Amino acid sequence: MQCQTCAFFHAPKSQCRRYAPQPQAENSGATAVWPTVAVDDWCGEYRAKDATKAA
Numbered sequence: 001m002q003c004q005t006c007a008f009f010h011a012p013k014s015q016c017r018r019y020a021p022q023p024q025a026e027n028s029g030a031t032a033v034w035p036t037v038a039v040d041d042w043c044g045e046y047r048a049k050d051a052t053k054a055a
């Protein structure tokens with residue numbers, strides 16, 4: 001159970017896309033970003049890639 005095998009992992013940018021991008025403050029304003037994760041991270045929202053194909 002790791003991000004690298006999770007259905008919500010966006011490998012090209014190593015992002016978790018389980019939820020919509022979240023606001024993040026910047027120097028002169030704000031932007032919205034997906035969280036960056038490591039391939040060997042994990043969380044309780046994990047869903048195997050194959051599980052979403054079967055749903």
Ligand code: SF4
Nearest residue numbers: 003006016043045046
């Ligand atoms: S395991 Fe959690 S943090 Fe990692 S990609 Fe999946 S939903 Fe995101």
